Amino acid sequence: MQTLDTTHVGQIYYLDRLIGADQMKLKELGFIKDKSISLVSFNGENAIIKLENARLALSADYLRQIFVKTERSEEKIIGLSQLKIGETGVVRLIDAAGEIKRRLMDMGITRGTSIYVQKLAPLGDPMELHLRGYALSLRKADAQKIKVVIENNAK
Numbered sequence: 136m137q138t139l140d141t142t143h144v145g146q147i148y149y150l151d152r153l154i155g156a157d158q159m160k161l162k163e164l165g166f167i168k169d170k171s172i173s174l175v176s177f178n179g180e181n182a183i184i185k186l187e188n189a190r191l192a193l194s195a196d197y198l199r200q201i202f203v204k205t206e207r208s209e210e211k212i213i214g215l216s217q218l219k220i221g222e223t224g225v226v227r228l229i230d231a232a233g234e235i236k237r238r239l240m241d242m243g244i245t246r247g248t249s250i251y252v253q254k255l256a257p258l259g260d261p262m263e264l265h266l267r268g269y270a271l272s273l274r275k276a277d278a279q280k281i282k283v284v285i286e287n288n289a290k
Contacts, residue, residue: 139184140198144174146247147225148203155200164191171225171286172203205247206284213285215250216262216278223251224283231280243267244281 142148150170153161175183184191218224226248229236253263261272
């Protein structure tokens with residue numbers, strides 16, 4: 136478990152608990168256990184964070200009061216190929232080895248990456264995915280090797 140000020144920019148984490156005198160202020164802003172949170176930018180004193188779909192600016196003092204974890208409580212991990220059109224999944228692991236795993240990682244599919252299923256080909260294979268600001272077509276056989284947790288049902 137770590138505080139938000141020690142996390143990596145762009146990585147998705149989940150709220151674990153709040154400490155300090157400002158707990159009520161943070162809860163009023165929507166800081167609730169297991170909500171997704173990530174640093175958008177951090178200069179050492181101030182940060183922009185993304186809490187679910189909202190962006191907030193916070194000082195480093197607030198970041199030190201927010202404890203995060205890398206996984207939600209009771210997550211159900213499924214293959215990326217099982218997501219339906221319009222669903223978003225967050226990568227937990229790549230269940231492959233060697234060249235295939237390296238190729239998927241080179242495409243930007245790494246732990247914590249959010250992947251949105253845009254559409255499927257007429258016969259269901261391949262899938263059009265959106266991640267890291269670009270579109271990617273991937274065969275379902277390769278997508279099944281990418282294990283994700285369903286994030287939400289709307290982009």
